[in-house]
Amino acid sequence: MNIFDIITINVLQSAIRLATPIILAALGAALCNKAGVLNLGIDGFITMSAFVAIVSTYLIRNFTAIGMMHPVLATFLGVLITALFGGLLGLIYAFLKDRFNVDLVVLSIATNMLALEITVYIMRAVFHQSGTWSDSSIVQLPSIELPLISSIPVLGDLLSGYNIIVYLSWIFAVLLIVLMKKTKWGRYITAVGENRDAAVSVGISVTKVRYFALILSGVLSGLAGAFLSVGHLTLFTRDMSAGRGWLGNAAALFGFNNPGGAFAAGLFFGFADALALRLQNVTKIPSYIIQVMPYVLTIVILSIVSYKALRDRRKRKAA
Amino acid sequence: MNAITFENISKYYPSTEVQASDNVSFSIRKGEIHAICGENGAGKSTLMNILFGLERMDSGRILINEEEVTLRNASDALAHGIGMVHQHFKLVPSFTVAESILLGTEEKPFISKKSEVEAVRELSEKYSLPIDPSALIDTLPVGMLQRVEILKMLIRNVEILILDEPTAVLTPNEVGPFLDTLRNLKERGKTIIFISHKLQEVLDASDRITVMRKGKFIGTKESKETNIYELADMMVGRKVLLSVDKKPSVPGETILSVENINVTSSSGLKILDNVSFSVRRGEIYGIAGVSGNGQEALIKAIAGEVQVRSGVIRISGKEVQNLSVEQKRKAGMAYVPEDRVHVGLNVEASLLDNSLLGYEDEKCFKKGMFLDEKKLRERAEKMISDYQIYGSSVDGLVSKLSGGNMQKVVLAREFEHVPDLLIVEQPVRGLDVGSIEFVHKAIIEERDKGTAVLLVSVELDEILSLSDRVGVMYSGSLAGELSGDEINETNIALLMVGKKGGVE
Numbered sequence: 001m002n003i004f005d006i007i008t009i010n011v012l013q014s015a016i017r018l019a020t021p022i023i024l025a026a027l028g029a030a031l032c033n034k035a036g037v038l039n040l041g042i043d044g045f046i047t048m049s050a051f052v053a054i055v056s057t058y059l060i061r062n063f064t065a066i067g068m069m070h071p072v073l074a075t076f077l078g079v080l081i082t083a084l085f086g087g088l089l090g091l092i093y094a095f096l097k098d099r100f101n102v103d104l105v106v107l108s109i110a111t112n113m114l115a116l117e118i119t120v121y122i123m124r125a126v127f128h129q130s131g132t133w134s135d136s137s138i139v140q141l142p143s144i145e146l147p148l149i150s151s152i153p154v155l156g157d158l159l160s161g162y163n164i165i166v167y168l169s170w171i172f173a174v175l176l177i178v179l180m181k182k183t184k185w186g187r188y189i190t191a192v193g194e195n196r197d198a199a200v201s202v203g204i205s206v207t208k209v210r211y212f213a214l215i216l217s218g219v220l221s222g223l224a225g226a227f228l229s230v231g232h233l234t235l236f237t238r239d240m241s242a243g244r245g246w247l248g249n250a251a252a253l254f255g256f257n258n259p260g261g262a263f264a265a266g267l268f269f270g271f272a273d274a275l276a277l278r279l280q281n282v283t284k285i286p287s288y289i290i291q292v293m294p295y296v297l298t299i300v301i302l303s304i305v306s307y308k309a310l311r312d313r314r315k316r317k318a319a
Numbered sequence: 320m321n322a323i324t325f326e327n328i329s330k331y332y333p334s335t336e337v338q339a340s341d342n343v344s345f346s347i348r349k350g351e352i353h354a355i356c357g358e359n360g361a362g363k364s365t366l367m368n369i370l371f372g373l374e375r376m377d378s379g380r381i382l383i384n385e386e387e388v389t390l391r392n393a394s395d396a397l398a399h400g401i402g403m404v405h406q407h408f409k410l411v412p413s414f415t416v417a418e419s420i421l422l423g424t425e426e427k428p429f430i431s432k433k434s435e436v437e438a439v440r441e442l443s444e445k446y447s448l449p450i451d452p453s454a455l456i457d458t459l460p461v462g463m464l465q466r467v468e469i470l471k472m473l474i475r476n477v478e479i480l481i482l483d484e485p486t487a488v489l490t491p492n493e494v495g496p497f498l499d500t501l502r503n504l505k506e507r508g509k510t511i512i513f514i515s516h517k518l519q520e521v522l523d524a525s526d527r528i529t530v531m532r533k534g535k536f537i538g539t540k541e542s543k544e545t546n547i548y549e550l551a552d553m554m555v556g557r558k559v560l561l562s563v564d565k566k567p568s569v570p571g572e573t574i575l576s577v578e579n580i581n582v583t584s585s586s587g588l589k590i591l592d593n594v595s596f597s598v599r600r601g602e603i604y605g606i607a608g609v610s611g612n613g614q615e616a617l618i619k620a621i622a623g624e625v626q627v628r629s630g631v632i633r634i635s636g637k638e639v640q641n642l643s644v645e646q647k648r649k650a651g652m653a654y655v656p657e658d659r660v661h662v663g664l665n666v667e668a669s670l671l672d673n674s675l676l677g678y679e680d681e682k683c684f685k686k687g688m689f690l691d692e693k694k695l696r697e698r699a700e701k702m703i704s705d706y707q708i709y710g711s712s713v714d715g716l717v718s719k720l721s722g723g724n725m726q727k728v729v730l731a732r733e734f735e736h737v738p739d740l741l742i743v744e745q746p747v748r749g750l751d752v753g754s755i756e757f758v759h760k761a762i763i764e765e766r767d768k769g770t771a772v773l774l775v776s777v778e779l780d781e782i783l784s785l786s787d788r789v790g791v792m793y794s795g796s797l798a799g800e801l802s803g804d805e806i807n808e809t810n811i812a813l814l815m816v817g818k819k820g821g822v823e
Contacts, residue, residue, distance in 0.1 A: 190414070195412070198411050198422070199422075199423075201393055201409045202393075202422050204423055
């Protein structure tokens with residue numbers, strides 16, 4: 001069996017799909033890290049957003065005229081609401097940090113625990129379901145074939161045929177790369193994150209930078225959550241994020257908190273996931289070994305990256 | 320024409336009860352280099368922070384170009400053409416020189432690296448301050464970083480440039496070119512204010528010199544018409560000596576001996592240069608000097624965990640330079656640090672806990688593996704009455720105590736330990752007269768019990784009234800050692816400003 005029997009175009013497509021929520025989380029985490037506001041609540045944001053996405057889609061689909069007539073539009077509106085909901089979570093974070101100087105790490109621990117339980121609680125109390133919930137009226141986000149690109153052989157299959165959130169993750173990656181590398185605002189964000197005093201002394205608003213980073217990371221988490229519940233499947237399960245937010249945090253570090261790096265790292269984690277799934281199907285390697293692979297890989301790579309960073313720092317100090 | 324006029328500026332810090340600025344009035348002429356001198360705590364930095372909008376004054380007026388201004392923040396100050404280079408640089412490590420200089424001045428949303436590099440190159444040529452615009456901040460030496468900070472202000476078109484202790488971070492080789500830079504900026508019409516307590520370079524570089532002491536304006540002198548002696552007198556001041564009854568010392572064997580120790584900072588700057596001295600049983604050895612001349616590093620090397628590059632420190636004959644603080648304490652050292660709130664005490668804990676801090680492992684305080692609560696309580700009660708600690712009970716928080724009573728807690732704890740070597744650092748800083756007397760008496764009593772006392776102080780009268788011998792620190796080395804009749808104000812003051820020949 002050669003390598004192309006294992007890594008087929010389907011595997012790559014599923015890699016991109018699996019990578020999407022991780023990429024969105026990673027872009028938000030990288031931005032926050034750059035701005036010096038560690039957001040470890042992304043995983044919780046995603047779980048809550050996944051829930052909000054399916055519930056809002058369900059409500060629009062069944063209780064509004066527009067949703068009853070256009071089921072797909074209901075899902076799009078659900079995604080939009082979820083993005084705003086994520087932004088609201090980020091706004092709350094920024095407000096608590098700015099006004100009360102709340103410790104974001106502690107807040108994030110609370111957020112993650114709350115996200116897990118409150119979604120299950122509402123699911124039980126309102127929808128009388130435990131574990132998973134879905135409704136047959138809800139329509140999944142449609143796949144979109146990109147004109148021109150979809151007709152290119154191989155590459156067309158690889159780059160086209162995903163739902164809107166996948167494309168949005170790419171667009172956000174590009175926008176953030178440009179923002180951080182080419183604009184003065186990117187420079188301000190870095191300055192605030194690396195040396196707050198330096199930023200303040202030249203009149204840069206630390207408050208604005210923090211609000212921006214946290215709100216945008218919330219919006220991105222919202223999209224990631226919506227992708228899981230109405231983009232990928234049409235159901236909500238307990239702990240829907242299942243650590244993807246944390247993988248996003250890891251990917252951000254792995255990519256040195258640069259949006260480009262975070263994107264590549266997120267893609268890599270998605271590929272590892274897809275490969276693991278594939279290997280379970282085509283090989284006899286015990287599944288628990290394969291399932292643990294992405295995580296082992298993560299640890300190995302993070303170790304290499306941090307070792308390299310340490311060495312660079314030492315070298316610079318010596319020079 | 321005056322660039323700046325200060326009128327009756329006052330500033331009081333309620334938290335530390337310090338009058339940092341006390342009715343200060345003087346002015347700075349347009350286009351001059353004006354130095355502001357004074358010891359640490361004289362109020363120089365506070366005044367400059369007020370001028371740069373970082374601190375608000377309680378009362379007074381500031382006039383810029385003869386017009387009254389309100390300065391609420393750094394942006395206000397910059398808008399009035401005032402720029403400041405802080406002692407601790409405010410730079411982003413991962414930025415290039417050009418990015419650092421232009422940070423916050425970008426006009427267009429999108430950045431053009433090429434035109435930025437060009438702009439910085441032009442600026443550096445205009446002011447003859449050569450620098451590589453694409454070098455990374457992280458890789459530059461301190462002198463260059465300072466240049467970046469100066470250029471950062473110049474690109475904002477400041478007319479008045481404040482430099483807070485600019486030479487403190489420079490190596491001796493960098494100081495000369497730096498002073499040339501100041502003269503060069505002056506020629507281009509800029510007004511320069513620089514804070515320093517290094518009198519020689521102040522005399523070399525400035526047109527006029529203002530001296531401050533304890534928040535007060537003492538005087539402004541033309542540099543050409545004054546000299547180092549006059550400035551030293553103004554800085555230190557002639558105060559009424561607090562008289563302390565003291566018997567002549569009866570020194571015994573050597574307890575602390577420091578032999579040729581050298582200490583370098585992480586950036587490679589020499590902080591201590593071949594310092595040697597010894598302290599004997601039953602004497603108080605005073606380390607005098609303007610602060611920032613290596614006293615801090617010396618104390619940290621002896622009492623703390625600063626690694627010496629070379630040299631030997633012995634306590635009662637035992638080499639301790641590589642030992643931990645705990646081991647040094649076991650060797651017989653006790654230490655009363657300058658910063659009692661953060662270093663000497665845990666102010667959020669009770670008096671009882673603080674009375675033991677650091678000595679929890681001593682067998683006599685234990686009952687089995689636990690602390691002997693009853694014994695410790697009695698001991699703490701006794702400390703409270705012996706040392707007249709007012710303001711809190713045994714279980715009360717130390718944070719409730721006044722500064723003087725806090726210091727008594729530290730003294731009580733360290734003295735009860737019956738040390739061979741006692742190190743006291745600025746023991747009366749911020750205390751009222753009554754507490755000062757108490758603390759001084761307690762230190763002398765310790766000496767009379769046969770303890771070797773090392774006293775570090777920038778207060779000249781404290782050194783004069785307590786010390787049996789005096790070593791004066793100047794720029795990292797011991798400028799001279801005085802004993803007996805040689806210990807007087809003039810001799811110490813001369814050594815303090817680096818005039819070795821001062822002692823005949």
